[in-house]
Amino acid sequence: MVYTNELSFKTLDNGIMDLGLKGKSAFVAGSSSGLGRAIAKELIMEGCRVAICSRGKDRIEAAASWLISQTGCEPDRVLPLVCDVTDESEIKKAMEDTVSKFGSLNLLVTNSGGPPTGQIDDLDAEMWRSAIELNLMSTINLCRAALPALRKTSDDHASILMITSLSAKQPVPSLYLSNVSRAGVQGFSKSLSEQLGVEGITVNTILPGYTKTDRLTHLSESIHEQTGKSIGEIEAGWAASSALKRIGTEEEFAAAATFLLSTRARFITGIALVVDGGAVKSLL
Numbered sequence: 001m002v003y004t005n006e007l008s009f010k011t012l013d014n015g016i017m018d019l020g021l022k023g024k025s026a027f028v029a030g031s032s033s034g035l036g037r038a039i040a041k042e043l044i045m046e047g048c049r050v051a052i053c054s055r056g057k058d059r060i061e062a063a064a065s066w067l068i069s070q071t072g073c074e075p076d077r078v079l080p081l082v083c084d085v086t087d088e089s090e091i092k093k094a095m096e097d098t099v100s101k102f103g104s105l106n107l108l109v110t111n112s113g114g115p116p117t118g119q120i121d122d123l124d125a126e127m128w129r130s131a132i133e134l135n136l137m138s139t140i141n142l143c144r145a146a147l148p149a150l151r152k153t154s155d156d157h158a159s160i161l162m163i164t165s166l167s168a169k170q171p172v173p174s175l176y177l178s179n180v181s182r183a184g185v186q187g188f189s190k191s192l193s194e195q196l197g198v199e200g201i202t203v204n205t206i207l208p209g210y211t212k213t214d215r216l217t218h219l220s221e222s223i224h225e226q227t228g229k230s231i232g233e234i235e236a237g238w239a240a241s242s243a244l245k246r247i248g249t250e251e252e253f254a255a256a257a258t259f260l261l262s263t264r265a266r267f268i269t270g271i272a273l274v275v276d277g278g279a280v281k282s283l284l
Contacts, residue, residue: 017264019046019258019259019262019263019264020157020262020263020264021043021046021047021048021107021258021261021262021263022046022047022048023047023048023049024047024048024049024106024107024156024157025048025049025050025051025098025102025103025104025105025106025107026040026043026048026049026050026051026105026106026107026108026109026261027050027051027053027094027095027098027105027107027108027109027142027146028040028043028050028051028052028053028109028111029053029083029085029109029110029111029112029138029142030053030054030085030111030112030113030163031052031053031054031060031063031109031111032052032054032056032059032060032062032063033059033063033213033214034213034214034215034250035111035163035208035211035213035250035253035254035257036052036109036111036163037052037063037066037067037250038250038251038253038254039109039253039254039257039258040052040063040067040078041067041070041071041254042251042254042255042257042258043107043258043261044067044071044073044077044078045071046258046262048077048107049076049077049078049079049102050067050077050078050079051079051080051081051094051097051098051101051102052064052067052078052079052080052081053080053081053082053083053085053094054082054083055082055083055084056082057082060080060081060082061080063080064078064079064080079097079098079101079102081094081097081098085110085112085134085138085141085142086112086133086134086137086138088141088145091138091141091142091145092145094145095145095146095149098149099149104149104152104153105146105149105150105152105153105158106150106153106156106157106158106159107158107159107160107161107261108142108143108146108150108159108160108161109161109162109163109257109261110138110139110142110143110160110161110162110163110185111162111163112134112135112138112139113134113215114135114165114175114178114215114219115127115130115131115134115135115177115178115181116177117174117175117177117219117222117223117226118174118176118177119174119176120176123176123177127177128177128180131177131178131180131181132181132184134181135164135178135181135182135184135185136181136182136184136185136188139162139185139188140188143160143188143192146160150201151199151201154199154200154201155200157263157266158200158201158202159201159202159203159204159260159261159262159265160189160192160196160201160202160203160204161204161205161206161257161260161261162185162188162189162203162204162205162206163205163206163208163257164182164185164186164205164206164207164272165178165182165207165208166207166208166209166210166274166276166279166280167179167182167183168182168183168185168186168205168207168272169207169272169274169280169282170279170280170281170282174222174223174226185205186205186272189203189204189205189270189272190270193269193270194270197269197270202260202265202266202268202269203269203270204260204265204268204269204270204271204272204273205271205272205273206253206256206257206260206272206273206275207272207273207274207275207276207280208248208253208275208276209242209248209274209275209276209277209279209280210235210238210239210241210242210247210248210276210277210279211247211248211249211250211252211253211275212247212248212249212250213250216247220234220235235247238279241279242276242277242278242279243277243278243279244277244278245277246277247277248275248276248277252275253275256273256275257275260273
């Protein structure tokens, strides 16, 4: 059966575009801080109920408190969950808890931390396996666990967004593990978008460039240790590599992600949106 549901777009009384997310439910992985938490905040501000997850109980509960205080939302619209995204059984439990709490699931954001830096001689086989588990297999398992619930809401609205990295399009020196594992996510996303399109479920990836997060701070410190360059020099180099000549913010990235998850982006699927200020130089 071909999915043919059409959507009538609305504009709010104040002229602001309505993204059609009010009342929708979302699961955002890796959301105790950084880009995941920023997306969760934006979704809540658009009226979503959001499940957030992290491996650490204290960190995810702190993130929930922060989201509630920042957005002024009702506490029951944020569900903090302890979940290690490399553990398939924990993923399944987290999805079950989300649907039990909210009654449905419309949106899935896959996200995980970045693997260690290093050159080929620094990385053993176990480090490669761990990177694949962290970035690629976690994404696959999150999607597999969420699909039954997403299929039930596809007549309304259902969308999957996978956070990868600009390294999937333009490999970054010393990020071998990320370059390879995140490129695998791109292949998975494109394949899944072809399968789920007929069911009305959109599937996209979003590729952050150099964005001011704790991860970027750790990366600059690692490069400093390896090369002796100052942190300021490293960050200035990253800024200079983009067309806009600056490093991005979490809020800018989250705004783009939220649009891709919204009903306004219902005819967008199978794409890889690079949010990098123009750092990637390829035409495609």
